[in-house]
Amino acid sequence: MRLLIVDDSSVIRSRIARIAQHPDLSPIEVVGLARHGEEAIGMCSRHRPDVVTMDLTMPNMDGLACIQGIVKISGMARILVVSALSDKRTALKALTYGAHGYIHKPFTDAELVAGLQELVKD
DSSP states (O other), rough: OOEEESSSSSSHHHHHHHTTTTTTTTEEEEEEEEEHHHHHHOOOOOOOOOOEESSSOOSSHHHHHHHHHHHHTTTTTTEEEEHHHHHHHHHHHHHHHHHEEEEEOOOOOOHHHHHHHHHEEE
């Protein structure tokens, strides 16, 4: 399983990468750590991740636009939004654009593990 992590916070990127190695998850290879949507699109084209964790509020290209771009490049990628935005309208928009799940920040390790498990179980 190849994972692309997209978040403008280096702390969050590192934390997600660490949690992705949890023993309850199938082996996951982190193929990219993107700071914003434009960087994520390029990495997605190069690495073709199976799973993407996506922040929504980022510079250069926000997460909603990035989700649409990733779906065009790799419609098979499973996208888990990990965002501090908690309004239902934004969550529904992300799901409509192609995301497969949504976790609110701050999140626990167990919440992220469960979210990743949910994405890859299909």
